Amino acid sequence: MRLALSFASLLFFVGLAGAETFDQYVSDIRILQAKPVQKKLGITEAQRAKMNEAAGKNQAYLQKLESEYRGQQMTPELQKKIQPGLAAAGKTLKAGVLAQLTVPQTKRLREITLQRASWSGLADERVAKEVGISPTKLKNYRAALQEGAQKALSLSQGAVGPVIRKYQAMKPKDAAEAASLRQKAQEEAQAAQKAVAPQIKAIDAATKQKLQSLLTSAEISKYQALQGKPFRP
16 A cells, blocks of 8 residues: 655544544545546435535635625735634535445445545544554654654755746746746646655655554554455446
């Protein structure tokens, strides 16, 4: 499995309000948008319609929020103010979507979610507890994972940063030139990322090795069992 931590923050799962199963807690409903995942789970048209209904309500809330605060600068104070509502809306959406799934479908969604999370999934407290990882070991595991993620992020930012600053300093004379500069900036940024890709891959490999060294064979086997059969779209 890949670590998949190079350009993303560490994954921690979103819990629902009230009682929930482990499968519900872990399941990432975002991947249900992928047709191969829908096919693998056997999602019916009736289920999709109900899920879309829940998503529509969430979208309406987000649009209302955007309209209310449009034009305002996202300050720490404003973020603190709207965060509780966003979190509640996210939990409501997840509950609405998962309510449409059968128990076997939710289990498979949990397995696929953990496969996508790779080794970062074990950084979650509830997942770690399910595997039997102690609080002390979890703390060390998170530290190792964060260290690897930060190294990869720093390397990526160091490669792309000069490109971004270069084009930010340019003043296009019209929309056509601005579009051309955006295209060039994107191409150069991609080239810069490609140049450091082998180094990031090496960081991922070293971090994976360090993470596995913290685990017992029984813990590794338990986590792999939670991931189920490999999902290959």
